Amino acid sequence: MNSDTSILQLFLQASHLVQIVMLLLLALSIFSWTVIIQRTAFLKKTKKNTENFEERFWSGIELSSLFKEAQIKKDKIQGSEKIFYAGFKEYARLHRTHNKNPEYVLEGTTRAMRISYSKEVDALENNLPFLATVGSISPYIGLFGTVWGIMHSFIALGSVKQATLSMVAPGIAEALVATAMGLFAAIPAVMFYNRLTNKVSKIEHLYETFMEEFSSILHRQSSLNTEE
Template sequence: MNVSQDLSILHLILNASAVVQAVMLMLASVSFMSWYYIFRKWFTVKEAREQTEFFERDFWSGGDLNALYQNATSNRHETGSMERIFESGFREFTKLRGQKNLDPKDVIDGSRRAMRATYQREVDQIDSHLAFLASVGSVSPYVGLFGTVWGIMHAFRGLSNVGQATLSTVAPGIAEALVATAIGLFAAIPAVVAYNRFSHEIDRLSTRFESFMEEFSNILQRQMR
């Protein structure tokens, strides 16, 4: 028997037991989905970072706040997260400032609450699907290990019907079982790397958003004097 031919990856997958094949199919599907979310999240984070940098340049260039607000409201489909935070805060500030007998502190607090609510929505949007990558990274190796254990059990059960166990009879069953672990690691490793990378980038963006809210609140507070 040609052992090298029998141990080809395609041959092992096609001749694996039904349970192991189901595990492989599930892991392959999860891996495909994780790669889809990895590329999608990469573009999302990149766009959010570029939009944030663009708005920060405009904001700190000393432009008129009313002009920035009008631009944000007229181009909402093109605005970034920080610009939407600014828009919500300035809109609330303008609305509360026009009310009579309202303490300046209440005006600033209202603007901060509006910005905080928008900030939470924007971060949740950028952060979406990261939990899926985390789950893939943590669970896939164990699912692959389950397929491996099941495949080895299936191989040893087959040996009970063989009079003499040789490498030729043992190797295919063990190899097909190990393929499940390999696919599990193939699904898990990119998901873990991507999750850690995106989490770091999103944390940096969140810090920039929070710093902007504090600095913008100080600017609004000075305008109330």
């Protein structure tokens, strides 16, 4: 094997099955980086929107005014604002028909927020399992290609009378490229899966804290209305 042999040459010289393995790993790597870039941008935007909304929420603005603002752009809101919109909408609806039963109103409001919370969490976790899958299976796919390539090289040696290192080295090098590509796909996927999962957990905590605080506000509001 010449010292200037490139990965492309190794790919072209590999067996068809090893080539398929390499192409599969390349595709997994490309899709992984697409998910990583998209999810990183999405989570950054979501956290920023959530912090901006909560800052406005605690600024002293009337909840009804905040709800009207969210209602105007309801197809574009996300995160805590979406949870607030779902909760306040249900609270207003139930309060009009069951204002004498605050516990029922709060129970229905909490249920509406929980449903919205679940949908928002699903949006945060979208495609993250794909990264976990790539991180788990890519090394094994690469190892399969390596084993197959080495086996193919040794089988070819059976047809010659005198085997030399120069005869088997190219085949082994071709096969080892599959392992390298498997690691190349797996390592970033695992690293960013852990990093993005940590970010998701922090945003989920923001959602949960907001729901508890908003529920407390509505509970106090319901108590005041009942006393009146």
